[in-house]
Amino acid sequence: MKELRVTVAENVPIAKNVYKMRFLLPEKTEGLACGKFVNISVGDGAHLLRRPIAICGYDETSVTICYQLKGAGTRAMSEKKVGDTLSCVLPLGNGFVVEEQEKRIALIGGGVGIFPMLSVLREYAGLGKEFYSYIGFRNKDAVCMEEEFSALSQELHIVTDDGSFGDRGNAVSAFFAGIDAANPDVIFACGPTPMLRALKTELSARKVNIPCYVSLEERMGCGIGACLVCVCKRAGGKGNARVCKDGPVFAIGEVEI
Ligand SMILES: Cc1cc2nc3c(=O)[nH]c(=O)nc-3n(C[C@H](O)[C@H](O)[C@H](O)COP(=O)(O)OP(=O)(O)OC[C@H]3O[C@@H](n4cnc5c(N)ncnc54)[C@H](O)[C@@H]3O)c2cc1C
Numbered sequence: 178m179k180e181l182r183v184t185v186a187e188n189v190p191i192a193k194n195v196y197k198m199r200f201l202l203p204e205k206t207e208g209l210a211c212g213k214f215v216n217i218s219v220g221d222g223a224h225l226l227r228r229p230i231a232i233c234g235y236d237e238t239s240v241t242i243c244y245q246l247k248g249a250g251t252r253a254m255s256e257k258k259v260g261d262t263l264s265c266v267l268p269l270g271n272g273f274v275v276e277e278q279e280k281r282i283a284l285i286g287g288g289v290g291i292f293p294m295l296s297v298l299r300e301y302a303g304l305g306k307e308f309y310s311y312i313g314f315r316n317k318d319a320v321c322m323e324e325e326f327s328a329l330s331q332e333l334h335i336v337t338d339d340g341s342f343g344d345r346g347n348a349v350s351a352f353f354a355g356i357d358a359a360n361p362d363v364i365f366a367c368g369p370t371p372m373l374r375a376l377k378t379e380l381s382a383r384k385v386n387i388p389c390y391v392s393l394e395e396r397m398g399c400g401i402g403a404c405l406v407c408v409c410k411r412a413g414g415k416g417n418a419r420v421c422k423d424g425p426v427f428a429i430g431e432v433e434i
């Protein structure tokens with residue numbers, strides 16, 4: 178993990194209120210991986226806290242993130258131009274790991290939770306794995322990255338809350354509709370807390386024993402394990418976990434959701 182001054186190479190809207198930013202790294206950066214995140218300072222003096230954003234893609238010289246406009250911080254990010262520089266701490270967190278024996282992988286993403294799922298696809302596609310992707314959006318205006326998912330997934334199911342694109346429903350219900358056909362060895366998911374809670378409840382109700390890992394999105398302060406702003410509860414009364422340092426990826430049974 179290091180703090181770097183990165184240079185914006187691309188910063189464009191890809192859906193309503195959603196932007197893709199690619200920034201150039203000034204030096205070789207070890208440890209970039211799917212499911213990890215970066216902590217960006219918007220650098221205008223008014224927003225002192227960094228904003229955590231998942232890595233959506235990377236190569237030797239650049240990192241791509243996608244972000245939804247939420248408040249002043251992400252709005253300030255959207256105003257950055259090609260050539261502007263930002264302070265960025267990266268890579269942070271633990272990330273998703275596909276084990277050698279896991280061949281069939283289910284990816285469940287809701288809203289901005291699709292971006293870390295895309296990073297898994299980009300990292301492991303072509304390595305003898307099969308991906309079954311279930312991605313959900315609020316409506317058709319929010320739909321993005323469908324071509325990227327489609328190109329790398331064996332099966333792609335897109336759903337929207339209002340049925341204005343794809344089937345009506347959410348990513349979790351789409352996954353359970355296809356679970357028998359997909360027959361995954363492992364499940365990865367990221368999305369709003371109610372979505373992850375529904376996934377956990379349904380897996381338990383159906384007594385599904387497939388390993389499942391989820392990426393949590395808590396509010397964060399330092400992003401490096403020092404301030405405890407991001408703690409969540411470990412399941413079974415086993416104390417707290419720091420989402421930034423111990424996560425953001427946890428086995429679904431490891432934490433309370
Ligand atoms: C590990 C991690 C990865 C993330 N990856 C992405 C990503 O890939 N793309 C993306 O768009 N967003 C992602 N987020 C959420 C993102 O960090 C927040 O949306 C962002 O910090 C909001 O900043 P802001 O200044 O625009 O909004 P603020 O003014 O700080 O807040 C505006 C609204 O956003 C909500 N918000 C703030 N922080 C979070 C948070 N951490 N999670 C959920 N809601 C929040 C607030 O409750 C408030 O309603 C991630 C968060 C974490 C912890």
Ligand code: FES
Nearest residue numbers: 398400404405421
């Ligand atoms: S954000 Fe400070 S400990 Fe996690």
